[in-house]
Amino acid sequence: MLQKTHSFAGLLAAEGVVLYLQPSPVSWESAAALLIGCLAGPLADIDKQGSTMAKIFFPLSFLLHLGGIRHRTFTHSFLCLIGLGLLFTSLPPLLYWSFLLAYASHPLIDLLNEQGVELIWPLKLKFRLLPKFMAIGTGSMMETLFRYGLALLTLALPAYYVVHSLPTLPGVLR
Numbered sequence: 001m002l003q004k005t006h007s008f009a010g011l012l013a014a015e016g017v018v019l020y021l022q023p024s025p026v027s028w029e030s031a032a033a034l035l036i037g038c039l040a041g042p043l044a045d046i047d048k049q050g051s052t053m054a055k056i057f058f059p060l061s062f063l064l065h066l067g068g069i070r071h072r073t074f075t076h077s078f079l080c081l082i083g084l085g086l087l088f089t090s091l092p093p094l095l096y097w098s099f100l101l102a103y104a105s106h107p108l109i110d111l112l113n114e115q116g117v118e119l120i121w122p123l124k125l126k127f128r129l130l131p132k133f134m135a136i137g138t139g140s141m142m143e144t145l146f147r148y149g150l151a152l153l154t155l156a157l158p159a160y161y162v163v164h165s166l167p168t169l170p171g172v173l174r
Contacts, residue, residue, distance in 0.1 A: 001109055001138055001146075003042040003052050008150035009109050010041020010102030015154060017097045019161045033098035040102035044110075047075040076107040077121035112136045112146070 014037020018030045045051040046061050048071045054061035064075070074080050085100055110117045114135035116126035128135060136142045 001113060001136070001143055003045065005109065005143055005147040005150065006042035006045070006106050007038045008041070008147055008154060009105040010037040010039070012150055012154050012157065013037055013041070013101040013105045014098040015157050017094065017101055019157065021094050021097065025158065025161065029092070029094055033094050036095055036098045037102035040099045041105055043103055044075045044080075044106040045071075047071050047073065072107075072110060072115060072126075073118045073121045076110060076117045077119055079121060081107075109146075113138060 011034060014034050017037075018025050018033050022030050022033075024030075042051075043053050043057075046053040046057050047064050047069050048054055049061070049065060069075065081100070081104055084103060088096055088099060091099065107117045107119060111119075111127060111129045112135060113128065114130075114132050114137060116128035118124060119127050130136070136146055
């Protein structure tokens with residue numbers, strides 16, 4: 001999947017956390033959580049040479065490359081997710097869960113790709129959710145449609161929250 005698809009998935013994950021944990025989703029903390037979601041969504045691609053994340057975090061990307069970490073292996077695994085979870089425990093809950101769930105969205109949606117993901121790295125066992133003929137190819141029309149679906153959900157989720165948090169008026173059906 002492309003970075004923009006992963007950014008929308010990360011944003012959607014962070015929105016869910018914000019709407020679940022924040023009494024007021026309109027705050028600086030909520031904005032920070034959403035920004036973290038947009039950045040953490042594509043972060044697992046730090047292992048892919050030439051990706052935006054690899055360029056931004058070049059020293060770490062270079063170290064992964066030197067260590068022989070291939071794309072969709074360690075940074076897409078449960079081991080990495082657990083490590084990041086332990087590393088960032090000092091963050092406030094809103095930022096912690098926004099980061100962790102946005103990061104987790106990356107390997108989750110890569111499971112829809114034909115290449116699969118080594119979720120239990122260092123075992124070289126690839127997982128995917130769809131058979132190859134149904135899988136979503138990177139940069140394909142199916143990915144574009146999937147990304148548009150994620151974009152619509154990022155609009156629908158807060159709208160749903162707003163509508164359902166309005167006070168109920170007598171005699172008005174919702």
